[in-house]
Amino acid sequence: MWAMPRFGVNLTSIVATSAVVTAVIGLSLQSTLGNVIGGIALQVDDSIREGDWIELLDTRTQGQVKKVRWRHTVIETRDWDTLIVPNSQLLGQTIKVLGKREGQPTQHRTWVHFNVDHRYPPGDVIRIVSEALRSSSIPGVAAHPPPDVVCLDLARDGKDSFGLYAVRYFLTDLERDDPTSSAVRERIHAALRRAQIPLALPAQTLFVNHEDQKAERKREKRNARIRAALRGVPLFSQLSDEEIEILADSAKLAPFVAGEVVTRQGAQANWLYVLIHGEVEVRVATDHGDDRKVAVVKAPGFFGEMALLTGAPREATVVALEDIECLRVDKDDFREVLSRRPELAQELSMLLAQRRVELESARDNLDAVSRSRRVQTERKRILEAIREFFAMND
Template sequence: MPALDKRRWILLDAIILGSFQTQVAMAVGAGVLLVLALWFLARLALKPAGKRPGLVFDFAAAAIATWGAGAWSFPGETWVNHAGAVAWVAGAMLAWSMVDRLVFSARFQRRRAVHMPMILRQLIGFGVLLAAVSAVLTFGYKKEITGLIATSGVAAVIVGFAMQDLIANVIGGFSIHMTHAYKVGDWLLLDDGRRAEVREINWRSTRLLDNDQVSFELPNSEIVKGRIVNLNRPGEEHAVRMRFGLDYDVPPNVAKEAILAATAEVQGVLGKPEPNVFLIDYGDSAIIYELRVWMRQARLYNLTCDQIRTQLWYELKRRDLRIPFPIRTLEKRTPNVPDHLGKAEGGAVATVLSSGVLACLSEDQAKNLVRQGGIRIHGSGEAIVRRDEEGSSMFVILDGKVAVTGRDASGARITLAHLGVGECFGEMSLLTGEKRSATVRAEGDVLLLEIRKADLAPLFEEVPELVERMGGLLEKRHLATAEASKGGAAWSGGAATGDQRVSLARRIRSFFSA
């Protein structure tokens, strides 16, 4: 009899164990099916928006699958109720995540170009989480929320003191959003003088990217305490001010003209509103001027300031103006000028003139022409002369190279020639009074001798051959320009006939005798 009872108990245990294993297998299978179904539905919903399920979905899917499988295979178990509470909270967060991705990220930002600040989206998500937890505690566990808050008052005070900086940052971020102080994409002028673009505004800090492509974050509480300078409000146009000191001997109007000339064609500077120059102060060794230009793209600030300062150096050099400095001791100052820029001081310029179209001049005549003419320095990329502008001088290249550009028959810009040392340009305007027929730009730093009408007129009387040579050069350039406008390749042009040279020589003599 005892042996029979023992066999019965063994058989009963086997039946119970087999039933439990079957339940577990069914629960696991049901959970996997639920996860796959949720994943398929999420992918189907997020596909039009180009989004993918994230960590919130993974957690919610696992919680919902565990609760659903447990409720089906192990109904009435205590742990199933706890899993259900977690699943409800996770489901609420999943619902908000789907709304955030489909409505705010996809519909508002992409279709309507309306940006909802990250901090507001995070605060709404926190509110949804808090509401879900409160609902589960109230309806699921029959707990009074007010009682829990009252009994944990001391702990809340302790936590509040410990998290006061964090809370201040959250309040600061909410204040930034409500006052519209700045938004993602705006450029800010920071207290240290740097300009930085707003890349993200979250619940704790603002992430910025400066002109050096360095990303950094500033706590929201620190930003709202200081002065916020938004370069994009009320419009993208904003002024940039730069100060320069010029010699007391320079008349203010001449100084202002030189500074304004240096801003022409500088990248980033707007033509409207126009740049302005103000006389700010009389310093110890210089008169201080302030240049105000207008920009639209703050990311070009460093490049724009560099180009203005660079162009101003060349402009002041050409006008024989200098930037003074305090002198403490009396000493003999030697010019710190590169050798190739100091050619005008010796006879090297006359040697350059002995070749090319001016080769018929004697050494004394060449030196005299150098003394009467003007030595000019232009920086890389500067336009020395421009097409269709008035001109009354020609230039001889003493050092460096220039590029000559014009227009073909269709109006497209073409490069006509590259000229080097000893070659000249601008002779057409000097000899005939016509407007410039091409634009000439410096390729690197270039040193030029400017020859004016008054400098050349006496030489035509002394050296009649010079008129013939200039006429030949003029006709050669005329033919080259005509070829280029029709699609020709070379600016050197064809050779002029004898009759053509004689006709141009007469025209030159008539123009210079007028």
């Protein structure tokens, strides 16, 4: 090296150039080393595993971890996108691991908001929606803890005339967040329609419809449909047009969504359903504790006649096979018809007895004489039950 200056070589520039090169190499390796060290850390402490659903709080991005590599982590989003995140960046921010608790099943609490007219008591709204959500399972919604309903606000500023509510449920399939919330909204909407509680609009929103004649025609068409549905029930074949009109005025539309339990075996529910659209499956509990399918009822059809007229517990569980629409005829609605014509109880008891014995005769292989005797026995029993249920003996 002592000879280099004699040949015109500047040692100072060589040393300076070497330092610069070393610095450049160091800086270029800094990011790579950070990513590699981050990858090692992720794999060693196992804080984020392949299959976990995470949220990057800096960007509010959610996705499922597919691969944890030495330099980067691969995340797939619900929008069918793939994110390649350098490990140094991943560890440089706060990460939320969704639905993960040590020793607990994967489930993430999700909120679904809805508005209801403030004139309806919050207790009633909470009870009606809670019962609808818990009556039968919804795919993707955890059974434990069960969904719950809370009232968040009652329009304190007076600008809006609705109460703000939310359903809180635990999502078990984190990839299907929106479809599951949609199914929950369907349950909410159907339950509120059955209870004749409308979803609310802000007070400033106003719809003006000057087509009164068109609206009247629409109402008449709906009422004609209800009367036709009631007239199609064999149980009501003995009713006059006036009596059908009484039931039509008081009958309630009762929609249910696919998979929802319409009525459950053993329940005390004193009303009859007239199925005007869709199909339902009838199930009975076996001695082994499971349910056995016994029939499918298609529109037009009906079920629950013994509960309506005698107060008997439900003999089967009925589940909607698709989105259905029913008419619900309550005991109090039918009381007015019976009070006007008490002798109708005789005719109804005979119809119920015949219908019941028809179902039993195939099972018990009854001959004509045995069927006739059983019909008379059933008629007397049912007639007495009707009179007692509607207090007609007083």
